[in-house]
Amino acid sequence: MASVGFLGLGIMGKAMALNLLNAGFDVTVWNRNPEKCTELVVKGAHQGISPKDVAANCDITFAMVSDPDAALALCQGPDGVAAGIGSGRGYVDMSTVDDGTSKTIAHLITQAGGRFLEAPVSGTKKPAEDGTLIILAAGDQSLYDDAKPAFDVMGKMSPYLGEVGQGANMKLVVNMMMGGMLSIFSEGLSLGQKAGLDGQQILEILDAGAMANPMFKGKGAMLLNEDYTTSFPLKHMQKDMRLAVALGDQLDQPLPTAAIANEAFKQAMKAGFADEDIAAVYKVVK
Numbered sequence: 001m002a003s004v005g006f007l008g009l010g011i012m013g014k015a016m017a018l019n020l021l022n023a024g025f026d027v028t029v030w031n032r033n034p035e036k037c038t039e040l041v042v043k044g045a046h047q048g049i050s051p052k053d054v055a056a057n058c059d060i061t062f063a064m065v066s067d068p069d070a071a072l073a074l075c076q077g078p079d080g081v082a083a084g085i086g087s088g089r090g091y092v093d094m095s096t097v098d099d100g101t102s103k104t105i106a107h108l109i110t111q112a113g114g115r116f117l118e119a120p121v122s123g124t125k126k127p128a129e130d131g132t133l134i135i136l137a138a139g140d141q142s143l144y145d146d147a148k149p150a151f152d153v154m155g156k157m158s159p160y161l162g163e164v165g166q167g168a169n170m171k172l173v174v175n176m177m178m179g180g181m182l183s184i185f186s187e188g189l190s191l192g193q194k195a196g197l198d199g200q201q202i203l204e205i206l207d208a209g210a211m212a213n214p215m216f217k218g219k220g221a222m223l224l225n226e227d228y229t230t231s232f233p234l235k236h237m238q239k240d241m242r243l244a245v246a247l248g249d250q251l252d253q254p255l256p257t258a259a260i261a262n263e264a265f266k267q268a269m270k271a272g273f274a275d276e277d278i279a280a281v282y283k284v285v286k
């Protein structure tokens, strides 16, 4: 099996790196806060000293960090991935960023002789743990072929979407729709209960009709129980909405519904729910 690096052991990265380890890959991990490496090291991973060190010593290095600034920070500077990647090795950034950031990272890596693939994912904590993510890959096709065995461990589907930027764009389209749906779902559930309807019955009726979907089912139970245990941090959804609205500006595409949903997530951030689950957007309309 190829030696793989994994940078960023947050909610998603930890679960994904653990699956690679359990599948028999030789895994080297690094996290900004090194304490998060301990659990994986105990289970057999090596610990890298910097992103540069990991990229220099692994055939393919994966990264899963919070946002565009974090993704760029991993690559730049004397300890960054670009300083270590060298010729022919691969770098796969699985963080959700905008297409511009992804292209900047692609440039940094390819200038240094490496191969680059962006591969943001659709799916949160549970699919990351279960290895059932949807991986949206775009960029160097030879690296896609080499990374496929690892993708098959981390996800249930990993379509190749073309040139760098298209994975990022697909992810923003998907999450923009998810944020919009969650926002109107919260308003509906709140309106119904204010009108005296039973919340559980609202969920059952939705689930029996054309609007049934796994997200309403999963998040619906959380809303009724006022359980906001973080599976998908709300601050990351607001980032995705912000990046999608910015893409709309760039492409002259009207996004009135997404823009308003973005405002609801901003309100939730301001109210102090940034680190809670996306379900906490309900609290601003409740």
Ligand code: NA7
Pocket (backbone or CB within 6 Å): 008, 009, 010, 011, 012, 013, 031, 032, 033, 036, 064, 065, 066, 067, 069, 070, 071, 073, 074, 094, 095, 096, 097, 231, 232, 233, 236, 237
């Ligand atoms: P988490 O659980 O918030 O984890 C974020 C990770 O990103 C964590 O490992 C952080 O390290 C790391 N991070 C954040 N900023 C930096 C900088 N500047 N440099 C290096 N590392 C950094 O997020 P999730 O796992 O839920 O989500 C990850 C991605 O998937 C995100 O793009 C989502 O939109 C989808 P720390 O532990 O704080 O040192």
